[in-house]
């Protein structure tokens with residue numbers, strides 16, 4: 001602004017001063033022009049009086065005269081000239097001033113020299129005898145005059161420029177000083193020019209408004225950051241080119257990003273086909289939903305475009321949801337369903353086959369009893385299987401609230417042992433219960449299922465004459481239930497898998513002894529339901545010990 005103001009003042013002052021200079025020269029030139037004409041007319045009148053009274057001889061007395069004096073006869077013939085030989089001069093009848101003087105008594109004209117550098121003024125007066133007396137004078141034209149004073153004019157112009165420069169810079173600085181000194185954060189309107197006071201007031205109020213808006217925006221941005229950073233889902237916001245505008249902590253965790261990636265293209269996060277597909281879709285204004293696997297985890301990418309008022313996409317929001325658990329559950333459910341159908345189909349096929357043979361009379365009467373026994377065994381297995389499936393699905397429904405009570409784990413184990421006593425006797429296995437009466441706040445039915453299944457396995461996978469022992473003990477804040485046997489034991493590679501649904505080490509052996517492959521799954525669920533942990537130690541040929549640890553303290557009864 002200082003520059004602009006300076007330029008304005010500078011050129012205006014130069015223009016003003018130069019105009020003044022030109023005008024002064026013009027006025028002066030005009031003034032001297034008029035003076036010359038007046039002088040010429042006075043001189044011509046004075047000389048004409050002299051000639052009228054003294055005759056032509058009067059002219060011979062004016063040798064000192066600086067101006068040119070010519071006497072012309074009324075027929076145009078030159079009678080006298082103080083500068084040239086009269087006889088050698090041509091006829092003057094056609095000259096403007098002579099013609100005028102002969103006609104009206106006075107004539108005047110002016111003519112430029114051949115070089116145009118001089119101008120000659122003529123003034124002619126008609127004498128009493130009819131002749132004409134003409135006085136003429138030379139003077140410079142304005143251009144030759146200017147040319148002759150070029151040097152001083154250049155000095156004056158230079159002076160004008162320098163003076164304009166100094167004055168302009170000082171004036172422009174002085175004008176802008178109060179404006180530059182205005183503190184827009186806290187303006188003192190009285191100090192400024194009254195003309196710009198409304199503008200300052202407006203700027204001040206706008207400033208205040210913008211400040212408040214910035215504060216609100218910052219607050220909102222912080223709120224958004226807190227919310228988005230605490231989201232377990234990843235949130236990614238991109239512009240229309242796919243450059244990252246914002247992302248939350250979960251994105252950094254999922255994509256293992258350590259540096260700030262704001263402003264970089266979203267493809268630098270991941271270049272997989274699914275990710276590209278989602279990004280392309282959202283940038284072309286479409287919704288996209290893709291499942292995507294990264295570092296052994298599954299993510300669902302849900303993308304929604306953001307539109308401008310004219311309907312074109314100006315970017316998009318991509319939500320990255322970790323669905324590993326959901327996918328694992330889905331896989332488990334799938335496996336479980338196909339396993340259940342398979343497990344149910346096997347005994348049913350046997351029952352169907354045997355009953356078909358019986359009904360068609362293909363079985364000898366003495367074998368009917370054996371076949372009927374087979375049907376009974378298969379039906380029994382079917383019942384067990386259905387019971388276990390029902391129990392598992394019940395335990396799966398975590399959301400269903402169950403009644404809890406103080407359960408005496410010792411009594412519970414005793415009950416389970418009692419009901420399994422006939423099986424143990426049949427297999428010649430000894431049962432032993434030791435430890436304290438301890439109470440646990442839990443669901444009795446589920447805890448009973450847990451102990452029953454552990455005991456059932458310990459008997460089932462035992463050797464004739466073997467032992468099964470249930471021990472109850474407590475340590476600081478923990479209660480431990482141990483079920484150990486001296487049975488067949490397990491190879492170490494199976495230990496991590498025996499809690500999976502339908503996992504059996506020796507399928508045919510398990511089937512033969514009525515196993516469903518769901519017992520330990522039920523046990524694991526029951527333990528987890530009570531916030532406990534289960535571990536297993538086993539030595540093939542020597543025996544197995546299952547240890548259940550409950551974190552919740554148990555009270556002694």
Ligand code: ADP
Pocket residue numbers: 457458461485487488489490498503504505506510514515516517518519520521544
């Ligand atoms: P099942 O109905 O077949 O017994 P479980 O889920 O109860 O199914 O057990 C899974 C597998 O773990 C069994 O098939 C068996 O091979 C093994 N197992 C479980 N308990 C014992 C144990 N006490 N001793 C040896 N093997 C066992």
